[in-house]
Amino acid sequence: MFETLILILDSTVRLSTPLLLACLAGLYSERSGIVDIGLEGKMLGAAFAAGAVAYITANAWIGLLAGIAVSVGLGLLHGFASITNRGNQIVSGVAINFLAAGLTALLGQTWFRQGGRTPPLPEGGRFREIVWPFAEEIREVPVIGPIYSELLSAHNILVYIAFLAVPITWWVLFRTRFGLRLRAVGENPAAVDTAGISVTWLRYRAVIACGILCGVAGSYLSIAQSSGFIREMTAGKGFIALAALIFAKWKPANAMFACLLFGFLDATAIRLQGQAIPGIGEIPVQFFQALPYILTVILLAGFIGKAIPPKAAGVPYLKERS
Amino acid sequence: MSETPAIELRKINKSFGPVHANKDIDLVVKKGSIHGIIGENGAGKSTLMSILYGFYNADDGDILVDGRTVTISDSKHAIALGIGMVHQHFMLVDNFSVLENVVLGAEDSGLLAGGLARAKRELKRLEEEYELRVDPEALIQDLPVGLQQRVEILKALYRSAEVLILDEPTGVLTPAEADHLFKILNVLKDEGKTILLITHKLREIMAVTDTVSVMRRGEMVATRETAGTTMEELAELMVGRSVLLRVDKKPAEPGAPVLEVENLTVTDKRGVQAVKDVSFTVRAGEIVGIAGVSGNGQSELLETLAGIRKATSGKLKINGETIDLGASTLDAADMRDKNMGHVPEDRHRMGLINSFAEYENSILGYHRDPAYSKGLLMDLAVIRKNAVAEIEKYDIRPPNPMLKTASFSGGNQQKIVLAREIERDPQVLLVGQPTRGVDIGAIEFIHRRLVELRDAGKGILLVSVELDEIRGLSDRVLVMFDGRIVGERGADADEGDLGLLMAGVDDTHSAPAEGGVQ
Numbered sequence: 001m002f003e004t005l006i007l008i009l010d011s012t013v014r015l016s017t018p019l020l021l022a023c024l025a026g027l028y029s030e031r032s033g034i035v036d037i038g039l040e041g042k043m044l045g046a047a048f049a050a051g052a053v054a055y056i057t058a059n060a061w062i063g064l065l066a067g068i069a070v071s072v073g074l075g076l077l078h079g080f081a082s083i084t085n086r087g088n089q090i091v092s093g094v095a096i097n098f099l100a101a102g103l104t105a106l107l108g109q110t111w112f113r114q115g116g117r118t119p120p121l122p123e124g125g126r127f128r129e130i131v132w133p134f135a136e137e138i139r140e141v142p143v144i145g146p147i148y149s150e151l152l153s154a155h156n157i158l159v160y161i162a163f164l165a166v167p168i169t170w171w172v173l174f175r176t177r178f179g180l181r182l183r184a185v186g187e188n189p190a191a192v193d194t195a196g197i198s199v200t201w202l203r204y205r206a207v208i209a210c211g212i213l214c215g216v217a218g219s220y221l222s223i224a225q226s227s228g229f230i231r232e233m234t235a236g237k238g239f240i241a242l243a244a245l246i247f248a249k250w251k252p253a254n255a256m257f258a259c260l261l262f263g264f265l266d267a268t269a270i271r272l273q274g275q276a277i278p279g280i281g282e283i284p285v286q287f288f289q290a291l292p293y294i295l296t297v298i299l300l301a302g303f304i305g306k307a308i309p310p311k312a313a314g315v316p317y318l319k320e321r322s
Numbered sequence: 323m324s325e326t327p328a329i330e331l332r333k334i335n336k337s338f339g340p341v342h343a344n345k346d347i348d349l350v351v352k353k354g355s356i357h358g359i360i361g362e363n364g365a366g367k368s369t370l371m372s373i374l375y376g377f378y379n380a381d382d383g384d385i386l387v388d389g390r391t392v393t394i395s396d397s398k399h400a401i402a403l404g405i406g407m408v409h410q411h412f413m414l415v416d417n418f419s420v421l422e423n424v425v426l427g428a429e430d431s432g433l434l435a436g437g438l439a440r441a442k443r444e445l446k447r448l449e450e451e452y453e454l455r456v457d458p459e460a461l462i463q464d465l466p467v468g469l470q471q472r473v474e475i476l477k478a479l480y481r482s483a484e485v486l487i488l489d490e491p492t493g494v495l496t497p498a499e500a501d502h503l504f505k506i507l508n509v510l511k512d513e514g515k516t517i518l519l520i521t522h523k524l525r526e527i528m529a530v531t532d533t534v535s536v537m538r539r540g541e542m543v544a545t546r547e548t549a550g551t552t553m554e555e556l557a558e559l560m561v562g563r564s565v566l567l568r569v570d571k572k573p574a575e576p577g578a579p580v581l582e583v584e585n586l587t588v589t590d591k592r593g594v595q596a597v598k599d600v601s602f603t604v605r606a607g608e609i610v611g612i613a614g615v616s617g618n619g620q621s622e623l624l625e626t627l628a629g630i631r632k633a634t635s636g637k638l639k640i641n642g643e644t645i646d647l648g649a650s651t652l653d654a655a656d657m658r659d660k661n662m663g664h665v666p667e668d669r670h671r672m673g674l675i676n677s678f679a680e681y682e683n684s685i686l687g688y689h690r691d692p693a694y695s696k697g698l699l700m701d702l703a704v705i706r707k708n709a710v711a712e713i714e715k716y717d718i719r720p721p722n723p724m725l726k727t728a729s730f731s732g733g734n735q736q737k738i739v740l741a742r743e744i745e746r747d748p749q750v751l752l753v754g755q756p757t758r759g760v761d762i763g764a765i766e767f768i769h770r771r772l773v774e775l776r777d778a779g780k781g782i783l784l785v786s787v788e789l790d791e792i793r794g795l796s797d798r799v800l801v802m803f804d805g806r807i808v809g810e811r812g813a814d815a816d817e818g819d820l821g822l823l824m825a826g827v828d829d830t831h832s833a834p835a836e837g838g839v840q
Contacts, residue, residue: 174434175433175434175435176432176433176434177429177431177432177433177434177437178432179434180422180425180426180429180434181426181427183415183418184415184418184422184426187415187416187417187418188413188414188415188416190411190413191413191414191415191423191426192426192427193377193397193413194375194377194397194407194409194413195397195401195413195426195427195428195477196376196396196397196398196399196400196401196427197398197426197427311416319377319378
């Protein structure tokens with residue numbers, strides 16, 4: 001029983017990682033007032049770029065950089081549409097999702113001719129698990145052993161980066177000048193403007209930060225969790241991350257817990273697939289897949305506290321003409 | 323020889339598309355003085371100040387600060403030159419603390435801790451020097467507007483502003499808060515700061531400024547020493563013709579009650595009682611004014627009577643019919659059917675659909691009237707004829723019923739609403755903020771119309787936060803505070819007396835009313 005739990009938790013961590021990275025990415029963007037429904041597309045683009053470049057170079061780090069570059073590029077496109085040209089942020093985000101879905105499939109097929117996949121990664125093209133010291137030695141110690149060697153040890157570097165990004169994001173947001181301005185511009189851009197700060201540059205920086213984290217999230221899927229890119233491999237993770245962001249009320253620590261919860265649901269679903277639970281019977285896997293959305297809707301309906309988005313989120317900033 | 327002026331503007335021009343908002347503006351502001359700039363809405367005051375604060379860039383002209391020609395291309399430059407601005411709509415982040423708001427944009431370094439600590443010390447110093455007390459840890463959203471404004475002033479002082487621009491600072495304040503603000507301004511002046519006060523309220527200009535400049539239609543028409551001018555002269559300069567500042571009316575001859583409200587209680591969305599056990603009567607041929615600082619239940623009262631908001635309990639007698647408001651399902655259309663007109667407080671949100679043409683707006687709420695329809699279709703000919711008649715009668719400009727109401731000025735928009743409601747010949751007219759954002763000339767017109775309606779034997783319930791308007795129009799004044807009616811005064815109510823009531827001090831019982839005073 002305990003071992004089963006450890007196994008579920010272990011896979012919770014793995015499944016939560018891309019959600020967490022994307023969720024924090026969205027947090028930077030939305031805290032600055034730019035709604036980003038294009039998390040999904042950016043992740044997908046990054047996953048493809050990372051998979052392709054890591055295959056060619058046989059270097060996971062170069063793959064990661066390529067993933068980040070593509071994601072930041074898409075982020076800047078979103079910024080150009082919604083910050084510079086004050087377009088509708090939802091429309092721009094949706095367009096990016098379509099663009100990424102179409103382009104990755106098309107380029108994947110054109111370049112590699114494997115039905116939109118990238119070929120399996122060569123040695124060095126994938127981020128490997130990092131085994132912590134003495135993991136093998138204390139594996140047999142009851143309770144602590146499995147926790148240390150299964151749950152904490154033996155993840156790839158991106159997992160640790162994702163969880164480290166939580167306190168770092170909190171620190172950036174609440175302890176630095178950039179964070180103060182970022183939060184301010186998402187609440188009242190006019191206050192930022194009249195304080196002599198460029199709203200445009202500030203929001204672009206937020207969109208770039210979002211792109212970087214999304215890039216890591218996408219790369220994780222293709223060159224850490226799996227060994228190569230497959231079509232539509234994000235499978236709605238960007239949207240779940242967005243749901244987690246609302247669920248977390250745009251706060252970093254909450255974001256981690258929300259993503260862990262959603263990851264846990266996913267892990268449980270996989271674990272329970274095809275298994276009958278005594279007294280209930282078999283629970284369809286779709287039920288678990290739908291749960292994150294159902295929980296978010298319940299939250300939005302006001303049953304669990306209240307999720308108040310940054311006040312200026314989604315509203316293009318225009319100096320008002322008196 | 324006089325010293326160099328703090329600010330000098332030479333031949334400033336600014337256009338927004340076809341609108342020439344500032345034409346060849348010259349302005350000299352003496353160091354250490356309070357300089358008022360007065361003008362109607364749309365006269366170009368705010369545009370001029372926004373240019374000075376770097377929010378807009380002038381098309382041409384020179385700006386001199388301390389005798390040196392400068393270019394102010396954004397607010398950052400203005401701040402660096404020692405110019406601070408307190409905007410009409412506060413530029414504060416609601417869910418930030420006072421300290422965070424003060425520090426925003428002047429953080430000292432990449433990490434916040436140092437800047438916040440310095441700001442805390444500096445706020446303490448400013449508090450002692452200028453008596454500007456405010457809790458640095460409080461969140462803006464928890465502060466009353468008077469204190470929020472104080473934070474705006476502190477923000478400017480923290481950035482070592484020498485010139486402080488205040489844009490319509492008293493619009494949101496109680497008379498007592500406004501007096502306090504003027505005291506603060508005088509302290510700042512004594513400390514050598516220069517203050518530019520933008521307002522459309524003549525009373526404030528007379529009360530606090532040393533010099534006053536008048537703007538009209540984008541031009542600077544005059545500058546006077548305040549001591550050597552009068553309200554009448556300034557009003558005339560503002561409007562370009564002589565205006566009647568006082569409302570000219572005969573004593574009321576009240577008849578039978580037309581609207582009786584008994585024990586009305588209204589609970590708002592948050593579950594807070596906004597109107598508490600309110601009872602009053604409006605008679606035919608009288609104007610009953612409801613005075614009070616914005617947010618003390620007047621809006622809710624008005625909306626409930628108009629049928630827009632649901633009451634918790636209470637009775638309403640209108641034209642002899644008694645309605646149990648707690649149980650009724652009457653909506654705004656039903657109330658109109660009972661011969662009650664409603665000029666809502668916010669014409670943009672409730673009175674007009676600004677993307678609709680004038681003639682369409684002229685029947686809004688009365689569109690079900692069979693007079694305006696032919697079977698299932700609107701009878702456009704009748705509606706337009708009707709609109710043209712109203713335009714003529716109310717001098718609505720431009721006189722074009724096909725124009726979207728968005729393209730009319732505030733005063734003309736308000737006239738459109740007023741014409742629509744008055745011309746349906748209501749027995750009772752509910753009026754909210756009839757002259758908010760309306761220029762002096764139109765105010766005079768609107769006031770005259772309301773008095774005429776009263777003289778025609780109709781009952782009017784007037785809600786306004788402008789004390790002058792309440793005193794000028796009302797035959798009886800009821801003061802609302804914290805959802806209750808805390809006092810009633812006659813037509814000759816004393817301003818100070820009303821001010822105390824509005825602040826919740828009930829002088830007849832010589833004890834603070836519930837809620838207390840701050």
